[in-house]
Amino acid sequence: MMSAVDFLAWVRGPMFNIALIIFIFGVIVRLLEMLLIGRKPDYSEARESAFAGGVRTIFRRFMPADTGTLQRSTTVIFAGYVFHIGFFIVLLLFVPHILLIKDTLGIQWAGLPTPIIDAATVMTLLALLVLLINRLVNPILRFLSTFQDYLIWLLVFLPVLTGYMAFHHFIQPYQLVLALHILSVELLMIVFPFTKLMHTFTLFFARWYNGAIAGRKGVKA
């Protein structure tokens, strides 16, 4: 059997390589594939700037569209925000994560003290649980949910959970839980390009297209 140390060495070395290759390759291929489809030329005269419309929509859609939607989907919107913000705080502001980004991309920024990260982690986990329960309880959501929805919920939940467990040394030896954490992230990286997780990138294009089309027509969307 592989020891915890071997396991850690494997996820920090060869396995990371594999995950990185699949992630980068998959994301680039899929983005290019989608973007190269392009749009039909619009021959009508522009009423207003498509660019301004595109940019506006990218940002405006961060706010819930209207009070009706907000009331109908309070849980999803609220927990969704908590989850996304918490996830990004943990991902981008925990110092060891920043060091990883610095090593791979060469850019870095300041991190947050660990008690704040810790709190954000707990909130992220709770939000994810709320979202899952909501998905299971709400008949419409349950009807619409596919296997993939549950799969990516799990694959997003695991890195946060294992990260929390690693930080608090819930499993001994530490190498094991750290390796599990890294592995869970690698699994996420591997499925990322081929699932709805791509919305991390595509959401901006989709909003841009919508906003630009509407903007050109002079619609304030």
Next chain:
Amino acid sequence: MHINQILNHSNAPIAPLLNEICHALEKLLLYHENTLIDLHSLPFSPHDITQLVEFLGKGEVEAYLYALGKSIFWETNFAGVWWIEHYNSEESLINRTIEIAYCPSILQAQTEDIQLGKQQLQQLIKSFQ
């Protein structure tokens, strides 16, 4: 130095240690049970130790033991709380403990030694007669 100042300026787990001492004192009062706290196994920097010594202070009693190097004992400002430092013959510190006891156990004479001493004394007395 005031305790709050120490707690605020120190990174070491001083507060839990003080709590432990407090519980040990209770145990001593209730059951006459001694407690030994090993300071070597706690993550205290030399600075933390100095602060701790300063905070606990020195009480009325101080004692030395000369066996395998020197050992220093003193009662802190808190009766029953003893600060103990063992040195080896090279005068480097080998162990630092806090003992919560009426009297540090190692200071008490050992039964075997008392027996031996008694025999020697008896012999001495006999030789006079």
Next chain:
Amino acid sequence: MSDKTIGDSLREQGISRRGFLKFCATTASLLALPPAMIPQIAYALENTPRQSVIWLSFQECTGCTESLTRSHAPTIEGLIFDHISLDYHHTLQAAAGSAAERAREEAMKKNHGKYLLIVDGSIPTGNPGYSTIAGISNLDMLKEVAAGAAAIVAIGTCAAFGGLPKAAPNPTGAMSVSDLITDKPIINVPGCPPIPIVMTAVIAHFITFGKLPQLDNLNRPMAFYGQNIHDRCYRRPFYEKGLFANTFDDEGAKKGWCLYKLGCKGPTTYNACATTKWNDGVSFPIESGHGCLGCSEPQFWDGGSFYKPLSVPTIKVHDVMAYTAIAGAAVGLTVGGLNAMKKTNAVKQHETVTIDDLERK
């Protein structure tokens, strides 16, 4: 094994009972045993004959022996060391050549099944000629001496896990003791070198209780390797606050902030350095301003750079990322191109349907 007990030889040296108790208390503290066990330790050490020890050195740098003998006698570790009967240690013994080997064989015969075998260094399993003693290959000697041992102590990372000789590409086929001997109780005391007092405490425990202390999953004594350097590190509060040294001489370094960014392996390392410390308790690497190398863990040589943070992959990712991005772009463009072609073809093949066409049906 001489029949003198440790108690006898201590008394011969004029060590009083209080002194002896002081020694026992320190040993108990080292072994993380409750103070209530001090009398038991005292009793056992007082009455047990001197333990026969055979020490074998294989592919090693003598750093472990150095570490142990550098502890200034008569410290506590020196005491135990003085009162075991070290029947064979080819670096320390006066005898040489066949006389030395005879001493080893005699000790083995006399104390068969009872002696403690201490090993430092890893064992080459490639060409046996890589390392021999008196013409006997390391592997043969280990097997021969291990057969009659009560227990084996693998001192240092090389004996415990293979260490430096086993680092990739492992030219000598180096292996650890536990890779080769499976039918004896083995205790690993890794470290490069290990803390001197750990070894003597292990021996003290063996003498006192007649068995090995509680071990962790890598067969290391829990009392010393049960805790993480990071958990016991006095710089930990800076880690929590997010205060890190970025170089070895910046403000953070001078203020004693956490060394994680400089590659400290404290979080994945189990050892007693942070509490027992080195050089008679003077300090330990992190206290001296250098991150932990993780020397008491298997494969610490192959765990990536000593100066890169733990959260960073051990491989060089930049080339991989660049090539993958290029390959991804190439495939993406091709797929995009094919899609475009499909579209153009579809447009080309598209025939306009007239009213007549529809009515013809």
